[in-house]
Amino acid sequence: MRIDVLSIFPDYFSPLELSLPGKARAKGLLDLHVHDLRQWTTDKHHTTDDTPYGGGAGMVMKPEPWGNAFDELEIDGATVIFTTPSGAPFTQEMARELATHERLVFACGRYEGIDQRVIEHAATRADVREISLGDYVLNGGEVAALAITEAVVRLIPGFMGNPESLAEESHEDGLLEYPVFTKPAAWRELEVPAVLLSGNHAAIAEWRHEQARRRTAERRPDLLHPSQAVTVGDLDALEVRAAIRGDVGEILTLQRACWMQEAQANPDIEVPALHESLDDVVGSLEAWTTHVVRHRGRLIASCRGRLEGSAWDIGRLMVAPDLQGRGLGRWLLAYVESLAPEPATSFSLFTGASSTENLRMYKKAGYRHRGAVDGVPGAVLLTKRRIF
Numbered sequence: 262m263r264i265d266v267l268s269i270f271p272d273y274f275s276p277l278e279l280s281l282p283g284k285a286r287a288k289g290l291l292d293l294h295v296h297d298l299r300q301w302t303t304d305k306h307h308t309t310d311d312t313p314y315g316g317g318a319g320m321v322m323k324p325e326p327w328g329n330a331f332d333e334l335e336i337d338g339a340t341v342i343f344t345t346p347s348g349a350p351f352t353q354e355m356a357r358e359l360a361t362h363e364r365l366v367f368a369c370g371r372y373e374g375i376d377q378r379v380i381e382h383a384a385t386r387a388d389v390r391e392i393s394l395g396d397y398v399l400n401g402g403e404v405a406a407l408a409i410t411e412a413v414v415r416l417i418p419g420f421m422g423n424p425e426s427l428a429e430e431s432h433e434d435g436l437l438e439y440p441v442f443t444k445p446a447a448w449r450e451l452e453v454p455a456v457l458l459s460g461n462h463a464a465i466a467e468w469r470h471e472q473a474r475r476r477t478a479e480r481r482p483d484l485l486h487p488s489q490a491v492t493v494g495d496l497d498a499l500e501v502r503a504a505i506r507g508d509v510g511e512i513l514t515l516q517r518a519c520w521m522q523e524a525q526a527n528p529d530i531e532v533p534a535l536h537e538s539l540d541d542v543v544g545s546l547e548a549w550t551t552h553v554v555r556h557r558g559r560l561i562a563s564c565r566g567r568l569e570g571s572a573w574d575i576g577r578l579m580v581a582p583d584l585q586g587r588g589l590g591r592w593l594l595a596y597v598e599s600l601a602p603e604p605a606t607s608f609s610l611f612t613g614a615s616s617t618e619n620l621r622m623y624k625k626a627g628y629r630h631r632g633a634v635d636g637v638p639g640a641v642l643l644t645k646r647r648i649f
Protein backbone atom coordinates (compact mmCIF):
# COMPACT_ATOMS: atom_id res chain seq x y z
CA MET A 262 0.00 0.00 0.00
CA ARG A 263 1.18 3.51 -0.79
CA ILE A 264 0.15 6.37 1.51
CA ASP A 265 0.74 10.07 0.78
CA VAL A 266 0.04 12.62 3.49
CA LEU A 267 -0.48 16.30 2.74
CA SER A 268 -0.20 18.67 5.71
CA ILE A 269 1.22 22.04 6.71
CA PHE A 270 2.63 20.27 9.80
CA PRO A 271 4.50 17.25 8.39
CA ASP A 272 6.35 16.81 11.69
CA TYR A 273 3.14 15.46 13.20
CA PHE A 274 3.80 12.27 11.27
CA SER A 275 7.24 11.41 12.61
CA PRO A 276 5.73 8.74 14.94
CA LEU A 277 4.94 6.76 11.79
CA GLU A 278 8.67 6.10 11.51
CA LEU A 279 8.40 4.20 14.79
CA SER A 280 6.52 1.19 16.03
CA LEU A 281 3.95 -0.63 13.92
CA PRO A 282 3.82 1.46 10.73
CA GLY A 283 7.63 1.55 10.81
CA LYS A 284 7.59 -2.24 10.85
CA ALA A 285 5.22 -2.35 7.88
CA ARG A 286 7.57 -0.12 5.93
CA ALA A 287 10.52 -2.28 6.84
CA LYS A 288 8.61 -5.32 5.59
CA GLY A 289 7.89 -3.55 2.31
CA LEU A 290 4.10 -3.60 2.91
CA LEU A 291 3.87 0.17 3.25
CA ASP A 292 5.34 2.94 1.11
CA LEU A 293 4.73 6.14 3.07
CA HIS A 294 5.39 9.71 1.89
CA VAL A 295 4.67 12.79 4.01
CA HIS A 296 4.60 16.12 2.18
CA ASP A 297 4.60 19.73 3.34
CA LEU A 298 1.70 21.40 1.56
CA ARG A 299 3.62 24.70 1.60
CA GLN A 300 5.94 23.42 -1.12
CA TRP A 301 3.03 23.88 -3.53
CA THR A 302 2.38 27.53 -2.59
CA THR A 303 3.49 30.22 -5.06
CA ASP A 304 3.88 33.39 -2.94
CA LYS A 305 6.97 34.22 -0.94
CA HIS A 306 5.09 33.88 2.41
CA HIS A 307 3.95 30.34 1.50
CA THR A 308 0.35 31.26 2.28
CA THR A 309 -2.13 28.40 2.57
CA ASP A 310 -5.19 30.22 3.98
CA ASP A 311 -7.39 33.25 3.33
CA THR A 312 -10.55 34.92 4.66
CA PRO A 313 -13.89 33.24 3.95
CA TYR A 314 -16.24 34.51 1.26
CA GLY A 315 -19.49 35.59 2.92
CA GLY A 316 -17.65 36.60 6.07
CA GLY A 317 -17.40 34.87 9.41
CA ALA A 318 -14.70 33.91 11.85
CA GLY A 319 -11.54 32.02 11.02
CA MET A 320 -9.62 31.28 7.87
CA VAL A 321 -10.17 28.89 4.97
CA MET A 322 -7.48 26.87 3.19
CA LYS A 323 -6.86 28.19 -0.35
CA PRO A 324 -7.49 25.84 -3.28
CA GLU A 325 -4.34 26.42 -5.38
CA PRO A 326 -1.72 24.64 -3.23
CA TRP A 327 -4.02 21.60 -2.98
CA GLY A 328 -4.57 21.53 -6.74
CA ASN A 329 -0.84 21.77 -7.41
CA ALA A 330 -0.14 18.97 -4.94
CA PHE A 331 -2.83 16.71 -6.44
CA ASP A 332 -1.36 17.25 -9.91
CA GLU A 333 2.21 16.49 -8.89
CA LEU A 334 1.23 13.48 -6.77
CA GLU A 335 -1.08 12.21 -9.52
CA ILE A 336 -3.97 11.37 -7.25
CA ASP A 337 -5.97 9.97 -10.17
CA GLY A 338 -7.55 6.65 -9.19
CA ALA A 339 -6.38 6.88 -5.55
CA THR A 340 -8.58 7.07 -2.44
CA VAL A 341 -8.30 10.61 -1.05
CA ILE A 342 -9.25 11.05 2.60
CA PHE A 343 -10.06 14.53 3.87
CA THR A 344 -9.88 14.51 7.67
CA THR A 345 -12.52 16.87 8.99
CA PRO A 346 -14.78 17.07 12.05
CA SER A 347 -17.72 17.25 9.65
CA GLY A 348 -16.83 13.91 8.08
CA ALA A 349 -18.39 10.50 8.69
CA PRO A 350 -17.16 8.98 11.98
CA PHE A 351 -14.24 6.59 11.52
CA THR A 352 -14.97 2.97 12.42
CA GLN A 353 -13.20 -0.39 12.48
CA GLU A 354 -15.33 -1.37 9.50
CA MET A 355 -13.92 1.59 7.53
CA ALA A 356 -10.40 0.62 8.60
CA ARG A 357 -10.95 -2.91 7.27
CA GLU A 358 -12.23 -1.55 3.98
CA LEU A 359 -9.45 1.02 3.57
CA ALA A 360 -6.84 -1.67 4.27
CA THR A 361 -7.78 -3.28 0.95
CA HIS A 362 -6.88 -0.17 -1.09
CA GLU A 363 -3.66 0.20 -3.09
CA ARG A 364 -3.22 3.91 -2.55
CA LEU A 365 -4.46 6.35 0.10
CA VAL A 366 -3.86 10.11 0.08
CA PHE A 367 -4.58 11.99 3.30
CA ALA A 368 -5.46 15.67 2.95
CA CYS A 369 -5.24 17.25 6.40
CA GLY A 370 -7.27 20.40 6.80
CA ARG A 371 -6.46 23.21 9.24
CA TYR A 372 -8.29 26.39 10.24
CA GLU A 373 -12.02 26.41 9.46
CA GLY A 374 -11.63 23.94 6.61
CA ILE A 375 -10.60 23.65 2.97
CA ASP A 376 -12.26 25.53 0.09
CA GLN A 377 -15.11 23.20 -0.94
CA ARG A 378 -13.98 23.20 -4.59
CA VAL A 379 -10.86 21.25 -3.58
CA ILE A 380 -13.04 18.35 -2.44
CA GLU A 381 -15.28 18.64 -5.52
CA HIS A 382 -12.26 18.69 -7.82
CA ALA A 383 -10.62 15.72 -6.12
CA ALA A 384 -13.87 13.78 -6.48
CA THR A 385 -13.62 14.07 -10.27
CA ARG A 386 -10.24 12.33 -10.17
CA ALA A 387 -10.30 10.04 -7.16
CA ASP A 388 -12.44 8.15 -4.67
CA VAL A 389 -12.99 10.83 -2.01
CA ARG A 390 -13.84 10.23 1.67
CA GLU A 391 -14.45 12.81 4.36
CA ILE A 392 -13.74 11.22 7.72
CA SER A 393 -13.89 12.45 11.32
CA LEU A 394 -12.33 10.86 14.37
CA GLY A 395 -15.32 11.57 16.61
CA ASP A 396 -17.59 14.23 18.00
CA TYR A 397 -15.04 16.71 19.26
CA VAL A 398 -12.89 19.35 17.61
CA LEU A 399 -9.13 19.16 17.09
CA ASN A 400 -6.98 21.97 15.75
CA GLY A 401 -6.37 20.11 12.52
CA GLY A 402 -6.78 16.82 10.72
CA GLU A 403 -3.23 15.58 11.39
CA VAL A 404 -3.98 13.58 14.53
CA ALA A 405 -6.95 12.02 12.76
CA ALA A 406 -4.82 11.05 9.74
CA LEU A 407 -2.26 9.55 12.11
CA ALA A 408 -4.91 7.53 13.94
CA ILE A 409 -6.55 6.34 10.73
CA THR A 410 -3.17 5.34 9.30
CA GLU A 411 -2.33 3.30 12.39
CA ALA A 412 -5.72 1.56 12.40
CA VAL A 413 -5.49 0.75 8.67
CA VAL A 414 -1.86 -0.28 8.39
CA ARG A 415 -2.10 -2.97 11.06
CA LEU A 416 -4.87 -4.59 9.00
CA ILE A 417 -2.82 -4.88 5.80
CA PRO A 418 -2.59 -8.61 5.05
CA GLY A 419 0.77 -9.93 6.23
CA PHE A 420 1.35 -7.12 8.71
CA MET A 421 0.25 -8.86 11.90
CA GLY A 422 2.46 -11.69 13.07
CA ASN A 423 -0.57 -13.42 14.61
CA PRO A 424 -3.71 -12.62 12.60
CA GLU A 425 -5.89 -14.39 15.20
CA SER A 426 -5.27 -11.56 17.63
CA LEU A 427 -7.08 -9.31 15.13
CA ALA A 428 -10.26 -11.36 15.20
CA GLU A 429 -10.47 -11.32 19.00
CA GLU A 430 -10.04 -7.65 19.71
CA SER A 431 -12.57 -4.95 20.57
CA HIS A 432 -15.01 -3.99 17.82
CA GLU A 433 -14.12 -6.87 15.51
CA ASP A 434 -17.22 -8.83 16.56
CA GLY A 435 -19.27 -5.74 17.34
CA LEU A 436 -18.68 -6.02 21.09
CA LEU A 437 -16.12 -4.38 23.36
CA GLU A 438 -13.24 -6.59 24.51
CA TYR A 439 -13.71 -8.72 27.65
CA PRO A 440 -11.39 -8.01 30.62
CA VAL A 441 -8.01 -9.74 30.48
CA PHE A 442 -5.63 -11.00 33.19
CA THR A 443 -2.12 -12.37 33.44
CA LYS A 444 0.14 -13.77 36.18
CA PRO A 445 0.26 -13.61 39.16
CA ALA A 446 -3.09 -15.27 40.00
CA ALA A 447 -3.37 -13.14 43.15
CA TRP A 448 -2.09 -9.57 43.32
CA ARG A 449 -2.68 -7.05 46.12
CA GLU A 450 -5.53 -9.25 47.38
CA LEU A 451 -7.20 -9.18 43.96
CA GLU A 452 -7.75 -12.56 42.35
CA VAL A 453 -8.05 -13.61 38.74
CA PRO A 454 -11.60 -14.98 38.10
CA ALA A 455 -11.50 -18.71 38.88
CA VAL A 456 -13.04 -19.77 35.56
CA LEU A 457 -9.92 -18.52 33.72
CA LEU A 458 -7.77 -20.93 35.76
CA SER A 459 -10.17 -23.86 35.26
CA GLY A 460 -8.84 -25.10 31.93
CA ASN A 461 -12.48 -25.46 30.81
CA HIS A 462 -12.33 -23.80 27.40
CA ALA A 463 -16.07 -23.80 26.79
CA ALA A 464 -16.71 -22.18 30.18
CA ILE A 465 -13.97 -19.61 29.53
CA ALA A 466 -15.43 -18.70 26.12
CA GLU A 467 -18.88 -18.36 27.66
CA TRP A 468 -17.59 -16.18 30.52
CA ARG A 469 -15.70 -13.93 28.13
CA HIS A 470 -18.69 -13.50 25.85
CA GLU A 471 -20.92 -12.59 28.79
CA GLN A 472 -18.34 -10.08 30.10
CA ALA A 473 -18.05 -8.50 26.64
CA ARG A 474 -21.82 -8.27 26.36
CA ARG A 475 -22.19 -6.69 29.81
CA ARG A 476 -19.41 -4.22 29.23
CA THR A 477 -20.91 -3.24 25.90
CA ALA A 478 -24.41 -2.91 27.41
CA GLU A 479 -23.03 -0.61 30.09
CA ARG A 480 -20.59 1.52 28.10
CA ARG A 481 -21.80 1.33 24.51
CA PRO A 482 -25.47 0.31 24.41
CA ASP A 483 -25.60 1.84 20.93
CA LEU A 484 -23.46 -1.06 19.65
CA LEU A 485 -25.92 -3.73 20.78
CA HIS A 486 -29.00 -5.01 19.07
CA PRO A 487 -31.88 -4.02 21.37
CA SER A 488 -32.38 -7.68 22.28
CA GLN A 489 -28.88 -7.83 23.78
CA ALA A 490 -29.03 -4.62 25.77
CA VAL A 491 -30.96 -5.86 28.83
CA THR A 492 -29.35 -7.34 31.90
CA VAL A 493 -31.09 -7.74 35.20
CA GLY A 494 -28.01 -5.95 36.55
CA ASP A 495 -29.01 -2.81 34.69
CA LEU A 496 -32.68 -2.77 35.47
CA ASP A 497 -32.85 1.00 35.42
CA ALA A 498 -32.92 0.64 31.65
CA LEU A 499 -36.24 -1.19 32.03
CA GLU A 500 -39.63 0.44 32.36
CA VAL A 501 -41.92 -1.62 34.61
CA ARG A 502 -45.52 -0.54 35.17
CA ALA A 503 -49.15 -1.62 35.29
CA ALA A 504 -50.51 -2.68 31.90
CA ILE A 505 -52.90 -0.39 30.06
CA ARG A 506 -55.25 -1.01 27.13
CA GLY A 507 -52.55 0.12 24.70
CA ASP A 508 -50.25 -2.74 25.82
CA VAL A 509 -52.72 -5.49 25.00
CA GLY A 510 -51.74 -6.10 21.36
CA GLU A 511 -48.12 -6.68 22.32
CA ILE A 512 -49.02 -8.78 25.36
CA LEU A 513 -51.07 -11.07 23.11
CA THR A 514 -48.23 -11.28 20.58
CA LEU A 515 -45.69 -12.03 23.31
CA GLN A 516 -47.84 -14.66 25.01
CA ARG A 517 -48.38 -16.47 21.71
CA ALA A 518 -44.61 -16.47 21.10
CA CYS A 519 -43.88 -17.66 24.64
CA TRP A 520 -46.49 -20.41 24.96
CA MET A 521 -45.73 -21.84 21.52
CA GLN A 522 -42.74 -23.66 23.04
CA GLU A 523 -44.99 -25.04 25.76
CA ALA A 524 -47.54 -26.27 23.21
CA GLN A 525 -44.86 -27.98 21.14
CA ALA A 526 -43.46 -29.69 24.25
CA ASN A 527 -46.97 -30.88 25.26
CA PRO A 528 -48.76 -31.60 21.96
CA ASP A 529 -51.82 -33.20 23.61
CA ILE A 530 -52.59 -30.30 25.90
CA GLU A 531 -54.75 -27.32 25.16
CA VAL A 532 -52.75 -24.21 26.13
CA PRO A 533 -55.19 -21.39 27.06
CA ALA A 534 -52.63 -18.63 26.46
CA LEU A 535 -52.53 -19.60 22.79
CA HIS A 536 -56.27 -19.53 22.27
CA GLU A 537 -57.13 -16.15 23.71
CA SER A 538 -58.33 -13.28 21.58
CA LEU A 539 -57.45 -9.62 21.91
CA ASP A 540 -60.78 -9.08 23.73
CA ASP A 541 -59.95 -11.85 26.21
CA VAL A 542 -56.71 -10.09 27.10
CA VAL A 543 -58.49 -6.72 27.33
CA GLY A 544 -61.01 -8.36 29.71
CA SER A 545 -58.23 -9.90 31.79
CA LEU A 546 -56.95 -6.43 32.73
CA GLU A 547 -60.11 -6.05 34.86
CA ALA A 548 -59.76 -9.33 36.72
CA TRP A 549 -55.98 -9.33 37.14
CA THR A 550 -53.24 -6.93 38.16
CA THR A 551 -51.08 -7.12 35.05
CA HIS A 552 -47.66 -5.52 34.73
CA VAL A 553 -45.45 -5.09 31.68
CA VAL A 554 -41.72 -4.59 31.26
CA ARG A 555 -40.47 -2.44 28.42
CA HIS A 556 -36.93 -1.91 27.27
CA ARG A 557 -36.43 1.12 25.01
CA GLY A 558 -40.04 0.93 24.04
CA ARG A 559 -40.12 -2.78 23.29
CA LEU A 560 -42.45 -4.94 25.40
CA ILE A 561 -40.13 -7.72 26.59
CA ALA A 562 -41.92 -9.30 29.55
CA SER A 563 -45.20 -9.40 31.44
CA CYS A 564 -46.84 -11.08 34.42
CA ARG A 565 -50.09 -10.86 36.36
CA GLY A 566 -51.57 -11.67 39.77
CA ARG A 567 -54.97 -11.77 41.48
CA LEU A 568 -56.24 -12.59 44.91
CA GLU A 569 -57.99 -15.99 45.20
CA GLY A 570 -59.05 -16.37 48.82
CA SER A 571 -55.83 -15.99 50.79
CA ALA A 572 -53.57 -16.87 47.84
CA TRP A 573 -51.94 -14.41 45.41
CA ASP A 574 -52.46 -16.32 42.19
CA ILE A 575 -49.67 -15.57 39.71
CA GLY A 576 -50.05 -16.15 35.99
CA ARG A 577 -48.78 -15.46 32.49
CA LEU A 578 -45.17 -14.97 33.52
CA MET A 579 -43.54 -14.42 30.12
CA VAL A 580 -40.17 -13.20 28.84
CA ALA A 581 -39.42 -12.65 25.15
CA PRO A 582 -37.78 -15.82 23.76
CA ASP A 583 -34.54 -14.04 22.80
CA LEU A 584 -34.11 -12.69 26.35
CA GLN A 585 -34.76 -15.86 28.29
CA GLY A 586 -32.04 -17.41 30.45
CA ARG A 587 -30.66 -14.19 31.95
CA GLY A 588 -32.68 -13.96 35.14
CA LEU A 589 -35.42 -11.64 33.94
CA GLY A 590 -38.20 -14.17 34.63
CA ARG A 591 -36.86 -14.84 38.11
CA TRP A 592 -36.71 -11.12 38.78
CA LEU A 593 -40.22 -10.56 37.42
CA LEU A 594 -41.58 -13.35 39.62
CA ALA A 595 -40.19 -11.63 42.73
CA TYR A 596 -41.61 -8.36 41.46
CA VAL A 597 -45.14 -9.71 40.95
CA GLU A 598 -44.96 -11.38 44.38
CA SER A 599 -44.22 -7.94 45.83
CA LEU A 600 -47.50 -6.67 44.33
CA ALA A 601 -49.58 -9.09 46.45
CA PRO A 602 -52.10 -7.22 48.61
CA GLU A 603 -52.10 -7.41 52.39
CA PRO A 604 -54.53 -10.40 52.83
CA ALA A 605 -52.42 -12.77 50.72
CA THR A 606 -50.60 -15.33 52.86
CA SER A 607 -49.37 -17.55 50.04
CA PHE A 608 -48.50 -17.53 46.35
CA SER A 609 -49.83 -20.01 43.81
CA LEU A 610 -49.24 -20.61 40.14
CA PHE A 611 -49.32 -23.43 37.66
CA THR A 612 -47.16 -24.57 34.80
CA GLY A 613 -46.83 -27.53 32.43
CA ALA A 614 -45.90 -30.77 34.20
CA SER A 615 -43.11 -31.30 31.67
CA SER A 616 -41.84 -27.71 31.47
CA THR A 617 -38.55 -28.54 33.13
CA GLU A 618 -36.97 -25.07 32.82
CA ASN A 619 -40.00 -23.38 34.40
CA LEU A 620 -40.18 -25.97 37.16
CA ARG A 621 -36.49 -25.55 37.95
CA MET A 622 -36.88 -21.77 38.19
CA TYR A 623 -39.96 -21.94 40.43
CA LYS A 624 -38.30 -24.48 42.68
CA LYS A 625 -35.27 -22.21 43.07
CA ALA A 626 -37.67 -19.39 43.95
CA GLY A 627 -39.06 -21.50 46.82
CA TYR A 628 -42.18 -23.04 45.22
CA ARG A 629 -43.31 -26.58 46.05
CA HIS A 630 -45.28 -29.07 43.95
CA ARG A 631 -48.94 -29.47 44.96
CA GLY A 632 -49.92 -32.00 42.30
CA ALA A 633 -52.23 -31.84 39.30
CA VAL A 634 -54.71 -29.04 38.67
CA ASP A 635 -58.43 -29.95 38.40
CA GLY A 636 -59.70 -29.38 34.89
CA VAL A 637 -56.28 -28.49 33.44
CA PRO A 638 -54.70 -31.71 32.16
CA GLY A 639 -50.90 -31.71 32.04
CA ALA A 640 -50.56 -28.83 34.49
CA VAL A 641 -49.10 -28.86 38.00
CA LEU A 642 -49.89 -26.52 40.86
CA LEU A 643 -47.05 -24.84 42.73
CA THR A 644 -47.34 -22.86 45.94
CA LYS A 645 -45.17 -20.94 48.36
CA ARG A 646 -45.84 -19.37 51.77
CA ARG A 647 -45.64 -15.64 51.88
CA ILE A 648 -42.96 -14.33 54.21
CA PHE A 649 -43.74 -10.87 55.54
Ligand code: 6GU
Pocket residue numbers: 343344345346392393394395396397398399400401402403405406
Ligand atom coordinates in the same frame (compact mmCIF):
# COMPACT_ATOMS: atom_id res chain seq x y z
CL1 6GU B 1 -10.60 14.68 11.26
N1 6GU B 1 -10.29 17.09 12.29
C1 6GU B 1 -10.45 18.00 13.23
N2 6GU B 1 -9.95 19.21 13.05
N3 6GU B 1 -11.09 17.76 14.37
C2 6GU B 1 -11.59 16.55 14.53
C3 6GU B 1 -11.46 15.53 13.58
C4 6GU B 1 -10.79 15.85 12.44
N4 6GU B 1 -12.07 14.44 14.04
C5 6GU B 1 -12.56 14.74 15.23
N5 6GU B 1 -12.27 16.01 15.52
